[in-house]
Amino acid sequence: MAAQAKPAIEARNLRIGYTAKGEQREIFPAFSAVAGEAELVALLGRNGRGKSTLLRTIIGIQPPLDGAVHILEKDIRAYPLRTLATLVSYVSTDNVKVGNLKVFDLVSLGRYPYTGWFGALSADDKKVVMQSLAMVGMEAYAWQNTGCLSDGERQRVVIARALAQDTPIIVLDEPTAFLDLPNRYEIVLLLKQLAQEQRRAILFSTHDLSIALKIADRVWVMCDGEFHQGAPQKLMHENVFDKLLQNTRLSVDHETGEVRVKADYFDHPPLP
């Protein structure tokens, strides 16, 4: 499936990092990667390896040091901001607790690229907002305050906001953080369903290795300056995930994709 999908996101010799006072600070060396239409892509990597920086570069908030990001086979820098907003939506790790903000209003922010100066919603816009809430199973909460939601519910609502933006590409930064185990699976399964049924390209970063391996169509791995990508089984075969867990007291089961604590864990040093 991954092979014949049309490319939605492409990183071409992309080198990411920051430029401060004329000096480049590289976060990750140049690599190329692709995410196709209707694909659920999980971005894996240890803390501080540049996952968030990569996502910010892919949605165009941060300029690359080198190389380019292509969105639907065109350089992201060629799109005006308003057009880009109709192609790529983003779910950040930012706290969206705003007092008195109704779920409906939060989700309707996704319609902003399509509304006029006053932000007034047309009947169609309202329908899209309610449909987006229905897709994440939150339509009953439309008139609740966002402040009263649980972490899992709030995550669904911010995903609904991205859905309401009606873009072929959705990028999410750690959508499963702060969630309990069933909710982690639920959110990733929801993303999978949205990718498959609506043919959207969905890229999300996560630390849930086994969930990603079980559900994602493709995995991007940032690991000690090396970038790997491909179907989970292929990367498993290439021992990429063993590299990811190198120098830890964990290993990954090549059959099931489950993370295991090594039997002789007392003999291994803890993480520095």
Place this chain on the structure above:
Amino acid sequence: MHPLRSKRIAAAGVALAMLTSALLVADVLLGSEPVPLSTAWRALLGAEPSHLSQIILAYRLPKAMVALLVGVSLSVSGLQMQTVFRNPLADPYILGVSSGAGLGVALFVMGYSVWGTTAVGALLASMGYAASACVGAALIMGIMLTVSMRVRDIMAMLILGVMIGSATSAIISALQYFSREAALKSYVLWTMGGLGNVTSTQLYVLTAVTLAGSVLALLSVKTLNALMLGESYARSIGYNVGRSRLAVMLTATLLTGTATAFCGPIGFIGVAVPHVARMLIREADHRYLLPITMLLGAVAMLLCDVISSLPGYETSLPINTVTSLLGIPIVILVIVRNQKIV
């Protein structure tokens, strides 16, 4: 659209508009010498022969108008600053923008006395006051905007605002030390603040700027909503965050600068009124919040003015005393509840 929502907010709007009118009338009637409604009406029609006619037309009515306009200006810029800085305690006074306006006025007043009063007419002088206050306010606003791009901490921003306010006061004190007596006197009078010292020319300038600023603010409601969730979300729905923030803050600067130019620095209206508006309508959407904040700002400032004129007494309280006593409990309530409002 939620079925009851627009009705509920419209009802609040109508009630506040009626309250504004009632307070406007009360503000004109009450004072050291209370005036009956019939007398005030005759004075308005030019049919009141007594000295009360003069009091109403030349003093109380302009003062009430100033209260209304300044209340709207400060509350709107308070709401804009709370959203742009994503800080529930931001307002022109706390973040030092009013002090910046004061610095502008100080430089103008002291420079003005050097040029001499005959050189410029009353309108130009009024506009000079307003313009120099706006430049001073813009300077501090620029500093705060730049800093806020690097400092995300709400408390750090507030402390910085206090520091900038103190630094500005220090500069002004130094200026006063070197300025002539007449200029010093007019500046000290200005710092005490007051709604009653506004000349009719100044009232025209204040009215024009408040109207223009309010229209600009109403045009920016969508931008304010977009900025509500923070930079990356605003950007992802197609907003150039830097430009949007700058546009909103220009309006806030214009409103704060002009209001401060003519009435001195007035505290706690800007920070408190948007919170009362939120408590009242329980909405975060600026399409509702901004108009309600405007009306509530007018109500709050008129109420403060009614209280400050102490009906039946010869003297009146400084307006800042009243705004502080009414505003500070609301600020404390916000801190105690510790809810993330913006």
